[in-house]
Amino acid sequence: MKYFNTLMLVVLCNTLASQNYDFGKVSKEELTEKSCSVDSTANAAVLYEYRNTYFSMNTSGPTLQTEIHKRIKIYNKEGFDSATETIDLFDPRGAGESVGKIRAYTYNLEGGKIVKTSLDKDQVFKDRVSYNYKQVKFTMPNVKEGTVIELKYRITSPYIWNIDEFVLQREIPIKRIEASLKTPEWFRFKSTSKGYLQFFPKQHLAHDPNFETMVVNEYKLDNVSALKEESYVDNINNYRAGAVFELVSIEIPGQMYRSYAQTWGEVARTIGSSDDYKNQLDKSNSFDEELDELLVGATSDIEKMDRIFKYVKDHIKWNGIDGKSFFHGIRKALKEKKGNTADINLTLVAMLRYAGLYANPVVISTKDNIIPFFPTVDRLNYVIAYTKIGEEKYFLDATEEFSDINVLPVKDYNWRGILIDNPNSVWDEIYLKEPDLALSNYTINANLNEDGTISGNFNSEYSKHKALEFRKNFKDKDLDDFITIREGRFDDIEISEYTLENTDSYKGNVEEKFNFYKEEGADIINDKIYVQPFMFLKIKENPFKLEKRLFPVDFGYPFFNRYIVSIDIPEGYAPETELSPIIMKIPNNLGEFKFYPSFVGGKLRLMVNYKINKAVVSAENYLFLKQFFNEMIIKENEQIVLTKT
């Protein structure tokens, strides 16, 4: 009761101080408001949002109730999308989540009076979008510029152990958002705050006749700016303000105590003790004969690893489904020749173990699944294989056609992994081996003619992730179409004699060769030739356009591009001025750019190194990066004047 009183007081103060957030109490001020105080350019804003999630007892047992209350302001026509509400419900076989008590109103100011229109029940649409999900959708009637809409509904869920993320930041600004989670003390959840905004929940205890002591977590944020997409972001949801919850223990005094993983070690142990990892992983009878045959003549562990990796790639295709637990199991996956991530990579572990190698699963969360912010079993979505030969560490993922050992799909490099080493009883966090520098080597020999046309040959070689990317892009493309794309990519040169090497394999480097011709290879002005020696290889546009950045820049992997260009210039011509080299580094050894032009024996020569050393560059270094690109573009676009001597 004491708590209640304080709470009342707080609410009262609030009301007196500013807004009335009670349902239906939309004010004239809100309706006449012309722009949002958080961001004057917003098309719509959440004036108030309240989410209350709590345990409730009904006839079939405890359920999770979530009450939603939103008040949204539409400033202009571009904001009309905010008048549509979509509620996604997990509902396999019609026994899962449901929504009820939908009430929603549109408020407009007409002739100085507040006019209220209610949402008609006929205009609420329920749709089964897939086997597991249904969707309830509605859009508000009578929405105009300046409208305020208010809606309320309640979601009932039988999944009491699974509390969805509290989303506290949206694509439109929020003036105030409050959220509350009330769970029994004996059903303990750990909460973790995420995103780039700082906020802290308030915790207190309450009482409920059905559940005894309850723990209440309360969140209150004011003036939350909108979350906006940017380029080179791993997953925008990593930076969205929110609270995530994980069940850590269940305790019914005198009856039961069950604790769930609270450290990464415990997470690893929990996963390690599941049937898939504990028992199924060492059953080799579905492949032992084939493997014995495969390994005949393999002399080293490395050779065994290589053969097994290829074998799994060839024999089980990925069905597009993530997972750390079997979808089919080893036997069925091998028989059907397809499976989810766990089917593939756990089979890989099983086979490596059978071959006598140290091999274990490493469970991870991929980039599309956001970073796991705290020890969690449920939020890990993927498993890869890990082996050690001597002191060398090898990470393997056989789901992607062109991935190689220690060249994992880029989505795998997200934070770290959880090692499940049951044989040696090691359950702990593990750092994935960072991707190596992906090399691209270019050698170009060209001939510049007096009429400004340029022709030559282009040789290049790509390694590691650059090779992976190239192969993925080339896969299944019509060769002529691909050449057309390359011509466009390289400043509309004309390509002939195009050849590619090693694009079907996942091992080694890709080589690309062609001859080129460009009509406008150089500018000819008043008997002088102005040529850009970096030709069609130059970067034309700075990818970083915005003046500031809130999130890290994710390049996916570090890379190093090396160019050697040699241009024969028309006889009797020479550069008019001294050629100036440049060396530029991004602080903290994040990257470098070297540009060395020279003129030797009638040839213009150019050596360029462009290197980004880190896959991820933090937001603090963003302006360095932007400036780096800017200077690089200036240098690459520089022209050399050739005059007749």
Next chain:
Amino acid sequence: MKHLCFLALFLVSYFSTSQDKYYSSLTIPETLSEHANAVIRKNDVSVSLNSPAEMVVEVHRIITVLNKEGNTHVNAFAHYDNSIKIKSINASIFDANGTQIKKIRKNDFTDVSAVDGGTLYSDSRVKFLSYTPVSYPYTVEFTCETETNNTAFIESFMPLEGYYVSTENSSYILNYSDEITLRKKEENLENLELKTDKTAQQIVYKATNLKALKPEHHSPEFNEIIPRVLFASDKFALKGKQAEANNWADFGKWIYNDLVKDASDLSPETVAFVNNLVKDKPNDIEKAKAIYQYVQNKTRYISVQIGIGGWKPFNASEVDELGYGDCKGLTNYTMSLLKAVGVESYYTVLYASKNQRDIDKDFVSMQGNHAILTIPSNKGDLWLECTSQQIPFAFIGGFIDDRDVLVVKPEGGEIKHTKKYYSSENLQTTKGTCQLLADGSITATTSVISQGVQYNNKYWLESETPRDLDIHYKNRWNYINNFTIDKLQIKNDKQNIKFEENISFNAANYSKIVGNRMLLCVNALNRSTYIPNRYSNRKLPVKIYRGYKDVDEVEIKLPQGYKIEALPETINIKSQFGTYSLIINEKDANTLVYNRVLETKAGEFTKEAYKDFRDFYKAIAKSDNLKIALIKL
């Protein structure tokens, strides 16, 4: 019944003799795998129009998928709703050798709502095969039988299904009862290995060995180049509504009477309100403008499609209450309001698309994917797009212009052509001053006025946020590194349909300083950098759907301490695709003026003309990249 028996016999004998060879990918003729990601081994469609209100469609297809990109051509799916029932649906998967590896029964098909992104709700659903291939090539056999009481849409014979897919065999049999009068229209059947047969109540088409087509830029739309045969019945039904028509007058009358007429109800309050709204307006056009503005402010586009609602507009009273509707609903609502104030207007059916697509006037049938409103006036018809809250009254450039449409009048339908926007109307006028500084930087002030289709390409900028505008202009002037906007002002003149942008910007290192010279690219404000793709062997004809005109007049103020070395000569480029000219004059010792005019033409051209087309754009890009040298005094 006699016909059906005959058909069954025909099909059975046909299948048992020849289909096994299609299961194996080894039997694909070489000419068919060229440029193909998938091969339609056979596609047998059998349509039985048993009565004007009962149609059964049987599909039996075998597709060999050659690679991952080919998966999209399997097309093993069937739509259903209250009026279409799936009677049977099955599929089998075969490996490269033709050995069956999987069978998929009705309940194993994935069943989802057929809602597209832009629709809030639709009652249409789809069952489709979701299969993860384990290796390529593989083959899918799909059989499906559906029954419907909608006969307004009869499946076409379309042996070529898309780009990058070839067809070995495609057959089509249409059986129809004697109460039905059938019409058909053949398109692009020349140069086809084709067999046809027509008896009293049956039409048969069979095409073989169609090579895969590759898409090429600036070619006609796919549906304009592919062979196909369209069918329609004079008597038909749509979601329980019966109709009969073999000319547009009757067809339009049916749409009016059965779908439109009774949807124009409005409350007396609304009628009184809008009459009050227009009471001071001097004529019908001014009244219509007021109503159009009222609708734009009151409504928004939301698509909900239920039952006949997919074809029939929501009632006007409902849109009035909800404040939203789809194209049909909003068009009908606007029409009803206009009627309430005594202004005549007509519900109009058409294809909305960026590239113009006509209602096929030679083939009376259910067509179109959009609805607009036609207002007759003594200055010609006015066309109103009712789903946009932003576009000016009677402006239609970009999505519904220049095409044949079906105007639905109470007395009957009529084919009309919407306004065409000629090159000279799609005008962008750029005026500006560029000041160059001795350090190579540039500051520029420019005013850009866009009209016609060029207005349509830009008016939406009016409602963008400053952040998005910054990105937009940096992209538009992406050839200027370090582009920074100093001042930006946008004016959308809806009255005169002109979009005006006033921009000041600066960029460091714009001109390259080389020794005692400065290299200046004259055209900073409106550079065409586009060069069409090169095709070593162009296959498709060229079609340019719209022309436009750019007129630029810019003053260039030279940096202090520099003078021009030599004035470049005037450039004139002429081609069947358009004209271009660039003239640079010296206004005074420190000022140059350049005048640039680019006008492109719409039209249809042969595939041989593509080289000319590319050369035209190459020449423009070269000219727009023209540099002059300034020398230190």
